[in-house]
Amino acid sequence: MPRSPRPVGLPLTLDTGDRPLRHRIADAVVTELREGRLRPGDPLPSTRVLATELEVSRGPVVAAYDELASAGFIETRAGSGAVVAEGADRAARAGALSSVEPMAPCPTVPAAPARHEVRFDLRPGRPDIGFLDQAAWRRAWRHAASMVPTNDLSSGPPHTRLRQVLADHIRRSRGIALDPDDLLITPGVSATVQALPTALGLHGRTVVVEDPGYVEAWTAFSDNGSRVRALPVDDDGLDPAMLRRTDAAVYVTPSHQYPLGARMPVVRRTALLDWARSTGAVVIEDDYDGEFRYDVSPLPALRSLEGADDHVLYMGTASKILVPTLRVSWIAPPRHLRDRIRTELDRRGLLVNEMTGEAVAEFIANGSLAAHHARAARMYAGRRARLVAALARHLPDHRLSGVDAGLHLVLLLGDDVDDHEVAMSLLRHGVSVNPLSAYAVESERRGLVIGYAGLPESRADVAVRALARGLT
Numbered sequence: 001m002p003r004s005p006r007p008v009g010l011p012l013t014l015d016t017g018d019r020p021l022r023h024r025i026a027d028a029v030v031t032e033l034r035e036g037r038l039r040p041g042d043p044l045p046s047t048r049v050l051a052t053e054l055e056v057s058r059g060p061v062v063a064a065y066d067e068l069a070s071a072g073f074i075e076t077r078a079g080s081g082a083v084v085a086e087g088a089d090r091a092a093r094a095g096a097l098s099s100v101e102p103m104a105p106c107p108t109v110p111a112a113p114a115r116h117e118v119r120f121d122l123r124p125g126r127p128d129i130g131f132l133d134q135a136a137w138r139r140a141w142r143h144a145a146s147m148v149p150t151n152d153l154s155s156g157p158p159h160t161r162l163r164q165v166l167a168d169h170i171r172r173s174r175g176i177a178l179d180p181d182d183l184l185i186t187p188g189v190s191a192t193v194q195a196l197p198t199a200l201g202l203h204g205r206t207v208v209v210e211d212p213g214y215v216e217a218w219t220a221f222s223d224n225g226s227r228v229r230a231l232p233v234d235d236d237g238l239d240p241a242m243l244r245r246t247d248a249a250v251y252v253t254p255s256h257q258y259p260l261g262a263r264m265p266v267v268r269r270t271a272l273l274d275w276a277r278s279t280g281a282v283v284i285e286d287d288y289d290g291e292f293r294y295d296v297s298p299l300p301a302l303r304s305l306e307g308a309d310d311h312v313l314y315m316g317t318a319s320k321i322l323v324p325t326l327r328v329s330w331i332a333p334p335r336h337l338r339d340r341i342r343t344e345l346d347r348r349g350l351l352v353n354e355m356t357g358e359a360v361a362e363f364i365a366n367g368s369l370a371a372h373h374a375r376a377a378r379m380y381a382g383r384r385a386r387l388v389a390a391l392a393r394h395l396p397d398h399r400l401s402g403v404d405a406g407l408h409l410v411l412l413l414g415d416d417v418d419d420h421e422v423a424m425s426l427l428r429h430g431v432s433v434n435p436l437s438a439y440a441v442e443s444e445r446r447g448l449v450i451g452y453a454g455l456p457e458s459r460a461d462v463a464v465r466a467l468a469r470g471l472t
Contacts, residue, residue, distance in 0.1 A: 010038075010045050012054065020219050021056060025064035026098040030073065033084065033092035040089060044074060044082040047420055047437075057230075057441045059215060062420050064098075066438065069424060071098040076424040119430035120463040124259065124408035124451035129323050131375055136368040144359035156351035159185045162361035166330055169364055173291060173373075175300030176314065178332055184342055185352050187327045189286065189317050190216040192350065193251075196313075197224035199344035200282055200337065205248035210238050212439035214258050214286065217251045230441035233257055237264035240271040249282040254302050256289055259439050259449045260410055261402015269302050276311035282334070283312045289320040291373060293405045294381045303332065310334050318360065320407060321373055328352055328360055380407060386457040387450070390464035395471070407453040410436060413446040423448065426470035431463065 012028040019027075032038040044050070047065055051058040065082060068074045073088045150157070163180040170176050186192040193216060197203060203225035209218040211230035222228045231242050237257045243250060252272070254264035264272075276283050285302045303314035309332075317329035333341050345351070363369055388403055391411065401410040413419055419435035426433055426448075436447035448467075455463060 010050060010053070012050075014054065018223060020223060021060040022063035022067060022219075023098075025050075025054070025056075025061060026067045029064070029068060030092050030096075030098055033073065033089045036089070038084055038089070040084050040086045042084045044084070046081060046418070059212075059438060059440045060219075062435060062438045063215070065420065067098045071096070073098055076421060081421065117430055118427070118432045120455065120459070120466060121432045122450045122452065122455060122463065122467075123432055123434055124449050125320075125324065126451055126454055127320055127322075127324065127376070127407060128379070128454045131372075131379060132323070133368060133372060136363065136366070136371075140359045140363040140366070140368065141355075143362045144355045147355070147358055149354055156346055157185075157354040157357055159352065159354075159357040159361075161365070162357045163330075165361050165364040169369065170316065170330075170332075174287065174316070175304040176332070177304075182309075182332045182335070182338070184331050184333070184338070184345065185357060186329050186331060186345060187350055187352050188319065189288065189315055189329050190220070191327075192315065192329060192331060192345070193217050193220040194224065195341070195344045195348055195350055196284065197221055197226045199341040200249060202226045202248055206244075206246060208238075208243060208247050208250040209441065210252060210257060211441045211443045212259060212436060212445060213441070214251070214253065214288075215439055217286070218441055221251070228441070230443070232443055233260060233262060235262055236268055237262040238268075238272075240268055240275050243272075243275050243281075245279050247279070247281055249284060251284045251286065252302070253286045253288065255287055255299060256293075256402070256405040258286070258288065259402070259408065259434075259436065260445075261404070261406060261408075263299060263405070264302075266299070269305060272302070273305055273308055273311060277307065281311075282337070283308075284315065285312050286315045288315075288317055289406045291321050292377055292380060292407060294384060294403075310336075313337070321369070321376065322360075322363075326356065326360070328356060380453055382457050383452045383455055383460065384409070386460040387452045387455060387464065390460045393461075394464045394468045401447070408449055408451040411448045411450055412436075413448065415444055415446055417446045419446040419448060422471065426467060429466050429470035431466050431470055433467075 014024045014028050047058055047061045051061045065074065072085055074082045075085045076082050162185060163183045166183055167178045167180045170178055205226060206229050207221045207226045208229050208231055210233050218228050229247065231238055237254060238252050254269060256263065272283060287301050301314060302308060303312045311334060313334065314332040315329065318326050384403065388400065391400065399412045401412055403409045413422065419437050423433055423435040434449040436445055436449055
């Protein structure tokens with residue numbers, strides 16, 4: 001006799017540990033499967049309904065569903081939302097998890113459901129490393145290998161040369177006058193943000209984040225004891241008029257708002273700095289892809305404004321201009337906060353190894369980074385133009401956001417569209433994109449975040465045709 005599906009309600013008990021909220025939600029669903037309260041074919045509540053039941057924002061729930069779908073625990077069906085996949089209960093009882101955890105292989109785990117072939121990986125944050133000058137890259141690493149390493153374990157590598165050449169690079173490319181001693185070298189922005197709540201004394205205090213915005217930032221603050229207050233962004237980014245005197249810090253992406261792409265105008269920049277001066281708060285400026293602008297000239301970084309060095313913590317990264325897996329970034333905090341941040345980075349072991357730092361320094365010093373940036377900017381400009389033209393041709397009724405800078409754009413959808421389900425549908429058509437709602441704390445805006453760095457110009461039209469089929 002066929003089993004009747006249970007009502008779409010899912011009372012979950014979330015673990016109180018320190019794992020990110022999206023993982024804890026996914027773990028709770030797997031627990032329901034393991035203990036038999038969920039079975040194959042059972043429908044799951046919509047992400048909006050589950051977020052309401054859990055009294056959390058929708059973004060972590062969307063991310064948890066993505067995680068469960070990627071692992072094969074759930075699947076989406078046209079017109080039916082998400083349901084538990086066949087064999088998911090057996091996999092859960094066998095010890096399978098939805099996120100990567102060390103575990104012994106279990107021969108009784110059933111084979112994962114067949115995955116859809118991804119023909120076009122258009123997720124953002126993936127620069128094309130194919131046109132990196134391999135000879136120059138190898139020379140830089142050979143130079144690093146020729147250096148005699150130090151053996152002082154009392155602190156992290158000083159990265160003296162890297163800080164010197166980075167200070168010059170940032171001055172020329174972003175308009176910020178820095179002394180090499182102003183810079184701290186860190187292993188990636190997401191790791192660095194994890195250290196900031198403790199280093200800046202933000203436990204129990206309010207930190208403002210952009211909405212939609214960089215998920216890892218608001219997760220890091222909320223997971224480390226800060227109270228997160230999300231402010232909606234508009235076509236000019238975050239509005240400083242919405243900040244309060246009780247806010248202790250604000251995390252912003254003024255050069256290219258992530259992910260919608262707004263460029264904060266100078267009036268708002270000066271207002272933001274005035275607010276920081278009057279309140280003593282810290283402005284955390286993430287300049288994650290400020291190097292790439294196409295139809296407009298780049299604005300200098302917020303940190304370059306007069307007086308900003310006492311109030312703005314500037315963050316930059318090599319992940320977009322070079323290689324994401326390099327894990328090299330840099331921060332220039334206000335000088336009165338520098339030692340506290342360095343101490344917290346050392347305590348957490350958030351260090352870049354000596355050889356990596358020397359290789360990057362050599363790559364910058366011999367002019368290879370400048371040449372690579374010029375080549376990459378030309379390539380990305382061509383790919384962006386071809387993608388925008390194809391979208392205008394095949395999806396003329398859809399509005400775009402963030403097309404003048406960075407390595408991605410946003411295809412905006414109606415507020416009544418579930419962009420998570422659209423993204424899952426597109427995956428069945430071989431197109432991988434991110435739903436805009438996955439970047440939201442409270443925002444209800446819907447869209448698809450489309451990266452074009454790895455999409456050759458010759459493939460743009462066929463990729464957009466596949467995208468259009470998935471949207472119909």
